[in-house]
Amino acid sequence: MIRSIATVSIGGALDQKLKTIAAAGFDAVEIFENDFTCFDGSPRDVARMCGDLGLKICALQPFRDFEGMPEPQRKQAFRRAEKKFDLMEELGTDLLLVCSNVSPVSMGGIDRAAEDFHELGERAKARGLRVGFEALAWGSHVNDYRDAWEIVRRADHPSIGVILDSFHTLAPGFPVAAIESIPGDRIFLVQLADAPQLDLDVLSWSRHYRSFPGQGNLPVADFMRAIDATGYKGPLSLEVFNDQFRAQSTKEVAIDGMRSLMLLGNEPNEQAAPALRTRSNVSGVAFVEFGVDPAHAAGLAHLFQGLGFTLTGRHRSKAVERWSQGSINLLINCSENSFARSHYLTHGSGVCAIGLEVDDVATMMSRAEALQAAAFRQPVGVGEMTIPAIRGVGGSLLYLLEPGSSNWDVDFVPVLGENRRGLLSQIDHISQSMQFAEMLSWEQFYAALFDVRRSPQFEVADPLGLVKSQVLQNQDGSLRLVLNASTALQTMSSRFLSEFFGAGVQHIAFGSDDIFASVSAMRAAGATFLSIPQNYYDDLDSRYELDPDLLAAMKQHGILYDRDGEGEFFQVYTHAFEERFFFEIVERRGYKGFGAPNASVRLAAQTREARPRTMPRT
Ligand SMILES: O=C(O)c1ccc(O)c(O)c1
Numbered sequence: 204m205i206r207s208i209a210t211v212s213i214g215g216a217l218d219q220k221l222k223t224i225a226a227a228g229f230d231a232v233e234i235f236e237n238d239f240t241c242f243d244g245s246p247r248d249v250a251r252m253c254g255d256l257g258l259k260i261c262a263l264q265p266f267r268d269f270e271g272m273p274e275p276q277r278k279q280a281f282r283r284a285e286k287k288f289d290l291m292e293e294l295g296t297d298l299l300l301v302c303s304n305v306s307p308v309s310m311g312g313i314d315r316a317a318e319d320f321h322e323l324g325e326r327a328k329a330r331g332l333r334v335g336f337e338a339l340a341w342g343s344h345v346n347d348y349r350d351a352w353e354i355v356r357r358a359d360h361p362s363i364g365v366i367l368d369s370f371h372t373l374a375p376g377f378p379v380a381a382i383e384s385i386p387g388d389r390i391f392l393v394q395l396a397d398a399p400q401l402d403l404d405v406l407s408w409s410r411h412y413r414s415f416p417g418q419g420n421l422p423v424a425d426f427m428r429a430i431d432a433t434g435y436k437g438p439l440s441l442e443v444f445n446d447q448f449r450a451q452s453t454k455e456v457a458i459d460g461m462r463s464l465m466l467l468g469n470e471p472n473e474q475a476a477p478a479l480r481t482r483s484n485v486s487g488v489a490f491v492e493f494g495v496d497p498a499h500a501a502g503l504a505h506l507f508q509g510l511g512f513t514l515t516g517r518h519r520s521k522a523v524e525r526w527s528q529g530s531i532n533l534l535i536n537c538s539e540n541s542f543a544r545s546h547y548l549t550h551g552s553g554v555c556a557i558g559l560e561v562d563d564v565a566t567m568m569s570r571a572e573a574l575q576a577a578a579f580r581q582p583v584g585v586g587e588m589t590i591p592a593i594r595g596v597g598g599s600l601l602y603l604l605e606p607g608s609s610n611w612d613v614d615f616v617p618v619l620g621e622n623r624r625g626l627l628s629q630i631d632h633i634s635q636s637m638q639f640a641e642m643l644s645w646e647q648f649y650a651a652l653f654d655v656r657r658s659p660q661f662e663v664a665d666p667l668g669l670v671k672s673q674v675l676q677n678q679d680g681s682l683r684l685v686l687n688a689s690t691a692l693q694t695m696s697s698r699f700l701s702e703f704f705g706a707g708v709q710h711i712a713f714g715s716d717d718i719f720a721s722v723s724a725m726r727a728a729g730a731t732f733l734s735i736p737q738n739y740y741d742d743l744d745s746r747y748e749l750d751p752d753l754l755a756a757m758k759q760h761g762i763l764y765d766r767d768g769e770g771e772f773f774q775v776y777t778h779a780f781e782e783r784f785f786f787e788i789v790e791r792r793g794y795k796g797f798g799a800p801n802a803s804v805r806l807a808a809q810t811r812e813a814r815p816r817t818m819p820r821t
Pocket residue numbers: 264265300302337339368371394409410442
């Protein structure tokens with residue numbers, strides 16, 4: 204596979220774009236003409252840069268408003284084309300992308316267009332160049348790839364071919380089946396983009412909301428299967444118009460693009476490198492590690508204790524405590540010269556690492572490496588375990604362990620104490636807050652590495668703006684991640700980012716088999732929870748006609764409730780620790796969701812608690 208990307212897809216000046224694209228591992232680029240026009244360097248400079256970087260220029264694009272023009276525009280269009288052929292010769296590319304005409308003066312007629320292309324083909328051939336015709340979904344006369352192909356067929360010229368773009372094919376809902384009847388050698392270029400399903404005019408949708416394959420809702424894999432059936436062997440070129448992508452780190456965007464090409468199609472993927480063929484199953488969260496300063500450690504331990512955790516181990520060589528309950532292990536790390544300490548110094552107290560159980564760590568690490576995830580290593584004491592890790596959200600770590608291999612006694616001296624009845628059994632989900640612009644990238648990261656499915660995105664009303672949430676979970680629910688982001692500056696999610704100096708874990712939910720008993724015991728042990736207004740319970744009662752005793756118990760404990768077709772859900776929240784992160788306790792009675800209808804009630808309560816600090820009462 205020749206992996207290519209159009210320069211329009213990432214931000215920066217042309218020379219920076221080319222360097223970033225090459226560093227991410229692409230073989231080729233489409234030079235977007237505007238990037239060249241704005242660049243202060245000659246075509247030969249660009250050719251030389253590409254040569255030095257090992258990038259082939261697979262096309263110059265776009266050449267607009269060509270076919271079906273009346274005179275004098277027709278003559279001008281041919282003159283313009285000759286000028287671009289000159290440019291192509293200097294750039295060292297043999298393919299010009301002509302997109303379908305959007306000019307109001309252009310005329311329809313398949314044969315008229317075919318004649319124009321035949322003549323352009325003659326001129327291109329004289330210079331050893333080729334021209335590809337692409338139907339824009341909003342073209343004045345040609346907006347369907349099937350018409351573009353018919354024009355190319357009738358132009359009947361070896362230097363004229365068709366260019367297929369997944370967005371222009373899939374966004375208007377054109378069937379992909381007709382692609383299969385195009386001979387592969389008449390397809391001069393394939394461009395790939397995905398997009399979220401939006402109810403928007405197709406031009407705005409295309410120019411602002413395209414994303415990399417797999418990041419949206421278009422059936423790009425179906426499109427690719429049809430392309431494969433033609434025998435096409437040319438470049439697959441990402442072409443993403445997205446203002447947000449151009450505003451982000453070009454390196455990250457280029458890597459996201461490369462990952463999307465590597466993961467293209469349904470796995471196992473014939474074209475994928477061996478390291479990519481299998482995606483490791485995640486079978487649970489082995490531990491969550493908090494990096495805190497010594498002044499906070501006792502407070503966090505106290506909070507854990509209140510939630511029913513007991514101290515079960517002390518690290519042999521570092522200031523790390525292990526607190527456990529059910530299958531949950533929480534580590535409090537305040538050792539110096541450690542990753543936890545540097546995380547603390549950057550972000551303040553918070554989750555610095557998550558340990559995940561995966562079937563096969565070696566396979567997982569080679570997959571991570573192939574996908575350009577950053578591996579992380581740190582020194583360990585003599586005889587201590589080295590746990591492979593990769594960089595995750597906000598520079599935190601994801602440790603990878605095989606199930607049952609977390610041999611705690613190797614690194615920790617067990618602390619034996621009373622064996623209290625477990626109030627909590629497992630981690631239900633982990634919620635991470637991030638910049639809105641990062642969300643697609645982290646979503647792709649998790650889905651690329653782990654066998655997780657994306658649920659449809661949902662939106663939650665925060666008193667001070669809107670928060671978008673995306674759930675990623677594995678088959679049996681032993682890994683559930685909730686990604687949150689908001690563009691509004693004062694939402695809880697955004698304030699977390701500014702106070703945490705970046706993305707990170709905002710809350711962890713623990714599962715209980717009996718939330719009422721657990722919360723009673725926790726309250727008796729000194730734990731306190733977010734208080735929920737009476738109005739909420741009155742509304743619940745009106746909606747669900749709950750048993751009065753149950754409702755009273757929920758009200759007493761600040762427990763929230765939701766119900767769906769599959770079952771019932773109870774949830775309660777702790778106050779935020781040092782105004783940073785908080786915990787949730789949930790009980791699922793067959794329910795599969797996350798209590799989304801309650802999120803705005805929770806956010807309002809948290810905002811009320813935070814208000815004296817951020818918004819003085821008047
Ligand atoms: O939005 C456009 O104008 C445009 C230009 C060139 C392309 O290849 C394309 O898909 C869209």
